[in-house]
Amino acid sequence: MRFDVTTAYAPALLTMLRTGNTTPGPALPAGRPAWRWLSAGALVPLLLTAALLASVGYTYGLGRPVQATVAANDYGRCRVTWTDPWDTTPRDAKVECGNEHAGPLVVTALQWPLRGRAVDRTFTPWLWGFPIVLLLAMGLTTAAATLIREAGSWRLPATPRPPGQARV
Numbered sequence: 001m002r003f004d005v006t007t008a009y010a011p012a013l014l015t016m017l018r019t020g021n022t023t024p025g026p027a028l029p030a031g032r033p034a035w036r037w038l039s040a041g042a043l044v045p046l047l048l049t050a051a052l053l054a055s056v057g058y059t060y061g062l063g064r065p066v067q068a069t070v071a072a073n074d075y076g077r078c079r080v081t082w083t084d085p086w087d088t089t090p091r092d093a094k095v096e097c098g099n100e101h102a103g104p105l106v107v108t109a110l111q112w113p114l115r116g117r118a119v120d121r122t123f124t125p126w127l128w129g130f131p132i133v134l135l136l137a138m139g140l141t142t143a144a145a146t147l148i149r150e151a152g153s154w155r156l157p158a159t160p161r162p163p164g165q166a167r168v
Contacts, residue, residue, distance in 0.1 A: 039146045045139035052132045059119065063108040068118065073101050080118065085109055091116050096123040 038046075068080035071092070078097035083090060086109075095107050095118055107118040 038143060042139045042143035042146060045135040045142070049132055049135040049139060052128060052135070056125070056128050056132070059110060060108060060125070062111040063119070064111075065106050065121065066109045066118070068095075068105050068107045070097060070102050070105050073097060073099075078105065080105055080107060082107065082109065082118065084116070086111075086115070091118070093118040095120040098123075 064085045066082045066085055068082035070078045070080055072079045074094075076096060076098055077094050079092060079094050080097070081090060081092045091109070093107075093116075095105075097105055097120060106121055108121055110117045110119065
């Protein structure tokens with residue numbers, strides 16, 4: 001096989017033919033970290049999601065379910081009494097209770113620094129769950145949009161070809 005090439009391009013052509021690499025260059029721009037998709041627009045909602053999840057985990061993970069007695073119902077907010085599971089003192093608080101008018105109700109007694117308070121086990125997790133899901137969706141959508149937007153500027157790594165199959 002014979003090539004007619006100017007002498008200025010001959011060394012580059014010989015190098016390409018010997019290595020089989022017809023597209024020289026780095027796979028990704030230099031200095032870009034692998035987590036470049038995590039922009040500030042994605043990082044803020046994801047950190048807020050983590051903070052809310054930590055507070056929910058603290059509340060319900062370290063709190064203890066206790067049997068409380070409904071003393072009064074004021075349009076869905078019940079005044080309940082229970083015995084503190086840590087020091088056995090009588091406690092009372094207001095929790096969301098719906099239509100419960102009297103009788104037993106299971107609530108979560110909170111640990112330090114909210115000792116002496118209680119939260120319900122149905123309404124409050126749903127109330128916390130909505131902003132968690134919303135912030136998580138915002139963070140992941142922003143991260144995906146950043147990843148897709150920057151994907152157009154990526155260059156694929158060069159694939160070496162066998163010496164006899166170099167493309168010119």
